[in-house]
Amino acid sequence: MVYSYYPGCTLKNKAQDLDKYARMSAEALGFTLEEIQEWQCCGAVYPMATDEIATKLSAVRALNDAKEKGQDLVTLCSACHHVIKRVNDDMQNVEDIRTRANNYMELKEPYSGETKVLHFLEVIRDRIGFDALKEKVVKPLTGRKIGAYYGCMLLRPGNIMAFDDPENPTIMEDFISALGAEAVVYPYRNECCGGYISLKDKELPGKLVDQVMASAAYKGAEELITACPLCLYNLKHSGSGKKLTVSYITELLAEALGVKEE
Amino acid sequence: MEVNQVQRIGVFVCHCGTNIAATVDIKRVLEAAAKEPGVVHAEDYQYMCSEAGQQKVREAIKEKQLTGVVVCSCSPRMHENTFRGAAQKAGLNPYMVEIANIREHVSWIHKNIEEGTEKAIILTRAAIAKVMLNAPLQAGQSKVVKRALVIGGGIAGIQTALDIADAGYEVDIVEKTPSIGGRMSQLDKTFPTLDCSACILTPKMVDAAAHEKITIYTYSEVEKVSGFVGDFQVDIRKKARSVDMSKCTGCGVCQEKCPSKKIPNEFNRELDNRAAIYTPFAQAIPNVPVIDRENCIKFKTGKCGVCSKVCLAGAVDYEQQDEIVSQNYGAIVVATGFDTIKLDKYEEYSYQSCPDVITSLELERIMNAAGPTKGHLERLSDGKAPKSMVFIQCVGSRCADERGKSYCSKICCMYTAKHAMLIRDKYPDVDVTVFYIDVRTPGKNFDEFYRRAVEEYGVHYIKGQVGKVAEHNGRLLVQGADLIDNRRILMETDMVVLATAIEPNPDVRKIATMLTASIDTNNFLTESHAKLRPVESPTAGIFLSGVCQGPKDIPETVAQAGAAAIKVVGLLAKDYLVTNPCVAKSDELYCNGCSACEKVCPYGAISYEDREVNDHGIREVRRVASVNSALCQGCGACTVACPSGAMDLQGFSNRQILAEVDAICR
Numbered sequence: 021m022v023y024s025y026y027p028g029c030t031l032k033n034k035a036q037d038l039d040k041y042a043r044m045s046a047e048a049l050g051f052t053l054e055e056i057q058e059w060q061c062c063g064a065v066y067p068m069a070t071d072e073i074a075t076k077l078s079a080v081r082a083l084n085d086a087k088e089k090g091q092d093l094v095t096l097c098s099a100c101h102h103v104i105k106r107v108n109d110d111m112q113n114v115e116d117i118r119t120r121a122n123n124y125m126e127l128k129e130p131y132s133g134e135t136k137v138l139h140f141l142e143v144i145r146d147r148i149g150f151d152a153l154k155e156k157v158v159k160p161l162t163g164r165k166i167g168a169y170y171g172c173m174l175l176r177p178g179n180i181m182a183f184d185d186p187e188n189p190t191i192m193e194d195f196i197s198a199l200g201a202e203a204v205v206y207p208y209r210n211e212c213c214g215g216y217i218s219l220k221d222k223e224l225p226g227k228l229v230d231q232v233m234a235s236a237a238y239k240g241a242e243e244l245i246t247a248c249p250l251c252l253y254n255l256k257h258s259g260s261g262k263k264l265t266v267s268y269i270t271e272l273l274a275e276a277l278g279v280k281e282e
Numbered sequence: 283m284e285v286n287q288v289q290r291i292g293v294f295v296c297h298c299g300t301n302i303a304a305t306v307d308i309k310r311v312l313e314a315a316a317k318e319p320g321v322v323h324a325e326d327y328q329y330m331c332s333e334a335g336q337q338k339v340r341e342a343i344k345e346k347q348l349t350g351v352v353v354c355s356c357s358p359r360m361h362e363n364t365f366r367g368a369a370q371k372a373g374l375n376p377y378m379v380e381i382a383n384i385r386e387h388v389s390w391i392h393k394n395i396e397e398g399t400e401k402a403i404i405l406t407r408a409a410i411a412k413v414m415l416n417a418p419l420q421a422g423q424s425k426v427v428k429r430a431l432v433i434g435g436g437i438a439g440i441q442t443a444l445d446i447a448d449a450g451y452e453v454d455i456v457e458k459t460p461s462i463g464g465r466m467s468q469l470d471k472t473f474p475t476l477d478c479s480a481c482i483l484t485p486k487m488v489d490a491a492a493h494e495k496i497t498i499y500t501y502s503e504v505e506k507v508s509g510f511v512g513d514f515q516v517d518i519r520k521k522a523r524s525v526d527m528s529k530c531t532g533c534g535v536c537q538e539k540c541p542s543k544k545i546p547n548e549f550n551r552e553l554d555n556r557a558a559i560y561t562p563f564a565q566a567i568p569n570v571p572v573i574d575r576e577n578c579i580k581f582k583t584g585k586c587g588v589c590s591k592v593c594l595a596g597a598v599d600y601e602q603q604d605e606i607v608s609q610n611y612g613a614i615v616v617a618t619g620f621d622t623i624k625l626d627k628y629e630e631y632s633y634q635s636c637p638d639v640i641t642s643l644e645l646e647r648i649m650n651a652a653g654p655t656k657g658h659l660e661r662l663s664d665g666k667a668p669k670s671m672v673f674i675q676c677v678g679s680r681c682a683d684e685r686g687k688s689y690c691s692k693i694c695c696m697y698t699a700k701h702a703m704l705i706r707d708k709y710p711d712v713d714v715t716v717f718y719i720d721v722r723t724p725g726k727n728f729d730e731f732y733r734r735a736v737e738e739y740g741v742h743y744i745k746g747q748v749g750k751v752a753e754h755n756g757r758l759l760v761q762g763a764d765l766i767d768n769r770r771i772l773m774e775t776d777m778v779v780l781a782t783a784i785e786p787n788p789d790v791r792k793i794a795t796m797l798t799a800s801i802d803t804n805n806f807l808t809e810s811h812a813k814l815r816p817v818e819s820p821t822a823g824i825f826l827s828g829v830c831q832g833p834k835d836i837p838e839t840v841a842q843a844g845a846a847a848i849k850v851v852g853l854l855a856k857d858y859l860v861t862n863p864c865v866a867k868s869d870e871l872y873c874n875g876c877s878a879c880e881k882v883c884p885y886g887a888i889s890y891e892d893r894e895v896n897d898h899g900i901r902e903v904r905r906v907a908s909v910n911s912a913l914c915q916g917c918g919a920c921t922v923a924c925p926s927g928a929m930d931l932q933g934f935s936n937r938q939i940l941a942e943v944d945a946i947c948r
Contacts, residue, residue, distance in 0.1 A: 187627070205635070207635075207753060268808065
């Protein structure tokens with residue numbers, strides 16, 4: 021199975037591991053991530069401003085590219101996934117945005133949200149299946165106590181992202197269990213890390229990250245995983261409390277599948 | 283156009299003060315009506331429904347020998363009966379009156395006088411065209427069975443049954459659980475007077491059980507309902523109790539000796555366990571246990587039989603079967619009550635993951651001396667006494683998204699104030715905080731009660747919602763907002779109590795379907811009129827009592843229960859009911875026996891029979907439709923479904939409707 025793949029800027033710079041291990045794991049699981057040509061920055065959260073059309077166009081281009089190839093579009097970075105899924109929803113349901121974006125783009129055929137957008141984890145859950153994943157694991161992560169950190173952008177708004185129950189998600193825990201580790205559920209796994217605020221205010225993300233770390237540690241987690249480069253940055257660099265190690269979901273996956281380079 | 287020269291029509295145009303006259307040129311309507319064929323009289327009046335107006339109608343009928351009357355006025359729902367009555371007094375068959383609705387359908391929705399007048403003229407013409415084809419109809423009679431059924435044995439059902447029985451009529455209560463008492467029996471104290479719930483409820487339960495006119499079927503469910511107002515036929519399934527009610531003395535030894543004791547106790551909101559043979563609570567009525575067969579070792583494995591061995595009365599009967607009781611009733615009261623909503627979509631409050639986060643109904647059981655903690659306020663995780671408690675209001679109520687309910691559950695503000703006050707009174711060292719959206723206390727002595735909680739008992743009220751409750755270091759972290767102080771709040775506490783939204787008992791859908799009683803999007807039963815007929819369902823003979831109709835507290839429930847009872851008594855006091863003659867009728871000569879009408883009839887009023895028909899001299903037996911006019915509600919579905927045009931609705935015949943359409947399109 022071949023999926024159109026939108027890596028996003030961060031995965032080409034700070035978060036190269038997230039990208040690299042995703043591609044390797046995908047091959048091991050029997051699917052291919054085909055990077056779409058000439059993709060552009062999704063604009064991070066800025067395209068969510070409803071009166072702005074230009075910032076949404078990058079997402080529409082990527083979506084239309086996948087549509088023309090007849091492929092589903094896979095993303096990894098939480099911010100990219102958030103933006104692309106929500107812009108896709110706008111193109112399906114908000115007539116004003118759809119009309120203006122299509123007028124600007126002058127595509128061969130107007131785009132109205134036909135492409136299915138999947139997060140890498142959704143591909144594993146819905147297309148591969150956690151049971152099948154379990155069978156492909158060659159180095160089970162037995163004995164490791166891992167907490168999932170969802171952050172906010174994958175889950176909310178719940179009705180549009182339709183990723184999991186925003187207040188009680190289980191997809192990453194099921195993922196961790198499938199890899200043979202013990203998934204540690206802790207209450208702060210779906211709270212905000214502070215996001216971009218860390219650029220101008222170190223204190224607030226510090227407080228939030230300390231709370232996340234303390235909550236995870238209290239419930240017995242020894243390490244955390246995340247899908248989001250920005251969360252990873254904040255979890256590692258903000259706050260002053262005790263730190264658990266944080267890695268990307270794909271790194272953990274590559275390790276369990278036995279494809280991670282040592 | 284074909285004109286029936288025999289008909290002499292009078293048209294009466296009402297001004298309704300300025301309600302109609304401001305938007306409709308009455309004079310032009312009169313002129314147009316007068317020109318219609320068959321119309322021999324046309325007049326207007328300021329208030330046609332007044333005595334003086336009705337007088338004009340009566341006089342005109344007599345003086346002009348009118349055979350049909352058209353009144354151009356408000357909706358027929360408002361005054362059709364008024365004018366039918368006036369016609370009858372003047373000697374005209376009441377079904378020779380037609381209403382042209384030029385108020386709700388014209389003047390109230392149009393602003394332009396030209397348009398309004400034109401439409402009023404068209405509607406008047408249509409009514410004239412219809413009344414031309416009206417035929418005098420005679421209302422029939424149906425008998426009234428002098429016995430009422432109450433579905434649900436909570437405070438609503440008990441009160442309704444007592445009031446009906448005190449008026450001298452037989453009443454049966456059907457209750458699904460093993461005892462009557464309902465939600466109120468689970469409550470500890472009641473606002474705003476703080477009297478003990480059991481102390482005021484149990485005497486009523488005893489009264490109901492002892493009343494010679496009341497029969498109580500517990501552990502029973504309504505299985506089938508047919509018939510109609512005045513004579514419903516109901517099948518009640520008495521589930522096998524496995525205990526002979528006539529022999530059991532209620533000693534309770536069986537419950538003590540039962541080896542299967544790990545079954546979640548529904549009465550205590552599953553906070554502790556009960557035995558497989560059990561009465562839900564000590565004051566249960568009847569005080570006869572039931573065997574929960576799904577969890578009984580004897581029923582699961584065939585081995586055990588301890589309860590039977592220890593029962594000195596020999597009352598335990600493993601062979602007992604379900605029993606169907608068939609009974610006829612003149613009226614049915616729905617009093618099925620409520621439950622709290624499920625909280626699985628609200629995990630931001632950690633209800634599922636943390637035992638110290640409880641619902642208010644669970645707190646009632648914890649505070650109750652017969653509850654899981656014997657009335658001691660303690661954390662369910664470690665049994666420790668809390669030093670601090672947080673109450674969160676509107677959990678699932680007034681909810682904008684699909685997780686919860688859009689409505690206000692109405693009782694939560696008051697019971698939360700009650701809980702806060704009782705805790706501060708009994709455990710003064712416990713700090714109590716309430717997060718609220720609004721505090722709603724409309725009710726006698728209600729606001730005073732809430733003020734007391736704040737001012738005398740020092741309960742902290744914070745206007746704002748809670749975003750997260752998280753277990754941390756053995757305590758609970760509550761993250762919320764103080765909207766008045768405009769600040770985020772992060773506080774530690776020991777217990778969190780959720781004022782969970784209430785919703786109608788889930789079984790009510792099934793019951794409403796059986797009764798053909800309408801239900802709203804929230805599963806509350808719909809009343810016939812929101813203001814003027816609040817305890818009657820639109821389905822004749824079905825009445826509503828308690829929370830099945832909408833959220834209410836105990837005083838309101840009791841008041842409504844009494845209101846439902848008096849409506850039932852008013853019905854049962856009659857020996858016969860007048861039936862609506864506007865019912866379907868099948869012409870046997872056209873009927874081809876296809877059953878299309880039988881399938882679409884929502885009231886089960888149509889059946890088929892083999893009947894000898896005389897088709898222009900040829901006598902033969904044919905399978906033809908037959909309408910039970912007592913069951914038929916005159917909806918007209920069959921007349922549309924009938925492919926051969928045999929089925930027609932009296933008073934709204936196909937010819938009449940087409941005449942109206944023709945008149946409108948003319």
